[in-house]
Amino acid sequence: MAYVATRGGERAIEQSERLYREDLGRIDKARVDAIAESLPYLLDRVMGEASLYAPELAALALAQSGGDLYEAVLLLRAYRTTQPRITIAEPVRQDELFTVRRISAAFKDIPGGQILGPTLDYSHRLLNVGVLSGEDFVPEAVELANTPAPATQPSLADWQKAQGLIADPPAEHVLLDEIPDVTREPLLFPASRAHKLQSLARADTGGTLALGYATMRGYGNTHPTVNELRLGEAEVRIRHPRGTLFSTGRVRVSQAEIISKAKNLQLGFSATFGWNEVKVIAAASLDLASSQEKPHPASNEEFVLYHTEPVESSGFCIHFKLPHYVTFQSSLDALRKVKADQAANKAGAPAAGAAKPAELEKAIS
Amino acid sequence: MIETPETSASADGFSHAAALDILARSRPEAIKAFAETHIDELGPIEVAVSRTGLAMLPYVDTVQNTAFHLGEVLMSEAHIRLPERGVEGYGAVIGRDLEQSMAMAVIDACMAAGIGLAEIRTFLADEQRLQAQADETRLRKVESTRVRMETF
Numbered sequence: 203m204a205y206v207a208t209r210g211g212e213r214a215i216e217q218s219e220r221l222y223r224e225d226l227g228r229i230d231k232a233r234v235d236a237i238a239e240s241l242p243y244l245l246d247r248v249m250g251e252a253s254l255y256a257p258e259l260a261a262l263a264l265a266q267s268g269g270d271l272y273e274a275v276l277l278l279r280a281y282r283t284t285q286p287r288i289t290i291a292e293p294v295r296q297d298e299l300f301t302v303r304r305i306s307a308a309f310k311d312i313p314g315g316q317i318l319g320p321t322l323d324y325s326h327r328l329l330n331v332g333v334l335s336g337e338d339f340v341p342e343a344v345e346l347a348n349t350p351a352p353a354t355q356p357s358l359a360d361w362q363k364a365q366g367l368i369a370d371p372p373a374e375h376v377l378l379d380e381i382p383d384v385t386r387e388p389l390l391f392p393a394s395r396a397h398k399l400q401s402l403a404r405a406d407t408g409g410t411l412a413l414g415y416a417t418m419r420g421y422g423n424t425h426p427t428v429n430e431l432r433l434g435e436a437e438v439r440i441r442h443p444r445g446t447l448f449s450t451g452r453v454r455v456s457q458a459e460i461i462s463k464a465k466n467l468q469l470g471f472s473a474t475f476g477w478n479e480v481k482v483i484a485a486a487s488l489d490l491a492s493s494q495e496k497p498h499p500a501s502n503e504e505f506v507l508y509h510t511e512p513v514e515s516s517g518f519c520i521h522f523k524l525p526h527y528v529t530f531q532s533s534l535d536a537l538r539k540v541k542a543d544q545a546a547n548k549a550g551a552p553a554a555g556a557a558k559p560a561e562l563e564k565a566i567s
Numbered sequence: 568m569i570e571t572p573e574t575s576a577s578a579d580g581f582s583h584a585a586a587l588d589i590l591a592r593s594r595p596e597a598i599k600a601f602a603e604t605h606i607d608e609l610g611p612i613e614v615a616v617s618r619t620g621l622a623m624l625p626y627v628d629t630v631q632n633t634a635f636h637l638g639e640v641l642m643s644e645a646h647i648r649l650p651e652r653g654v655e656g657y658g659a660v661i662g663r664d665l666e667q668s669m670a671m672a673v674i675d676a677c678m679a680a681g682i683g684l685a686e687i688r689t690f691l692a693d694e695q696r697l698q699a700q701a702d703e704t705r706l707r708k709v710e711s712t713r714v715r716m717e718t719f
Contacts, residue, residue, distance in 0.1 A: 350706030448587035451661035
């Protein structure tokens with residue numbers, strides 16, 4: 203691969219950006235607010251992939267990019283680099299989440315019970331086309347229960363560990379500033395579990411689904427079922443200068459555990475910013491599949507983590523739109539030479555300087 | 568996890584941690600307006616920090632108990648000093664509203680300096696009640712979705 207600096211086309215470039223932005227029209231606060239209010243799950247997806255929790259900025263990124271998710275994620279990742287890191291918050295634990303949804307597909311009677319929370323899982327998916335002709339869709343109000351659900355729910359995995367159903371590895375005490383961080387260290391293989399889970403947390407939803415789906419369909423030797431799926435809000439707890447630990451507010455998070463009974467009960471795990479069930483279920487399946495002794499190539503850890511990084515993968519893909527003229531020109535020169543030689547060969551003896559077979563192969567490879 | 572020091576009680580009935588929790592979650596316009604009513608009583612204020620930045624949020628994997636980074640949270644932070652009183656105030660809230668974090672820092676400084684404690688206690692109680700009401704309403708809706716399955 204070769205790159206070349208090109209010159210010219212400045213006006214065209216300027217006008218092309220103008221055309222893009224003119225098509226999107228004026229962006230004002232009202233548009234950003236409308237996006238934030240009406241598309242919370244899209245904001246969640248963008249924030250998860252950007253690895254930056256900032257709903258207002260995610261809405262702005264979507265407004266500026268016209269909804270192009272990769273552009274929006276790139277905008278947020280770029281913004282992130284302008285900000286100092288103030289601190290590392292206290293680790294979030296599952297049983298401390300303000301839980302609004304918590305289900306298990308593998309176990310019916312789980313400690314704390316099954317709470318469907320906000321979901322369309324059991325709903326017909328029908329367009330309300332009446333909205334387009336002026337009939338507003340007004341959602342029916344939820345009938346309040348007499349008593350509130352507990353704000354937190356116990357961990358199913360902890361119960362399973364206590365029952366001896368699954369392994370309970372000892373918790374390794376790691377200082378906050380020693381937790382591996384892929385934003386500051388390269389991702390090397392075999393990856394640490396912390397790097398792996400962080401990479402999956404910021405992975406591309408679509409890419410994660412594609413590879414996770416392949417695993418689910420049988421390109422691997424795990425048979426996943428959802429052990430527990432949870433949506434909730436996590437407190438972001440930091441230290442006051444005097445040492446007091448306090449919450450600066452809550453962020454939406456989702457987490458999934460996948461269980462496989464192929465040999466014995468094994469769990470895979472994933473969590474991400476925002477409510478994004480498809481991503482955490484697919485990512486937890488990939489965590490489990492990639493942890494097997496001889497994983498299928500499609501769930502190999504390196505294959506999964508490299509190819510689900512949204513900014514790198516989308517950036518590499520779209521870079522092929524940019525000038526590759528030197529590379530291509532040299533190939534074209536060789537091809538033309540080959541064609542000329544072939545014509546000369548048919549007509550008689552090879553011309554002086556005719557391409558040799560090796561050159562022919564190189565030219566067309 | 569390190570225990571929260573509870574020795575530095577702020578306003579009667581609220582530990583420092585509880586007060587900070589409530590302040591960080593208070594309605595932005597309400598806390599700004601409330602801080603405005605006390606700012607003149609503080610005397611000279613040195614602003615050490617007023618900025619936006621990131622808090623990395625670790626998460627503990629429930630399968631292998633591994634702590635990993637979920638991602639970063641954008642927050643605004645304010646740290647002020649009252650040189651004549653020898654106290655400091657600190658505020659940090661999720662988002663990028665510098666006025667909100669500064670209002671929190673002003674109230675924290677008031678608590679540390681013993682200024683307006685009765686009004687602060689009332690403010691905290693009011694905000695705490697609103698926050699509890701919001702949580703209870705949300706959780707009563709959540710409870711409505713509890714399912715008791717029968718398999719046969």
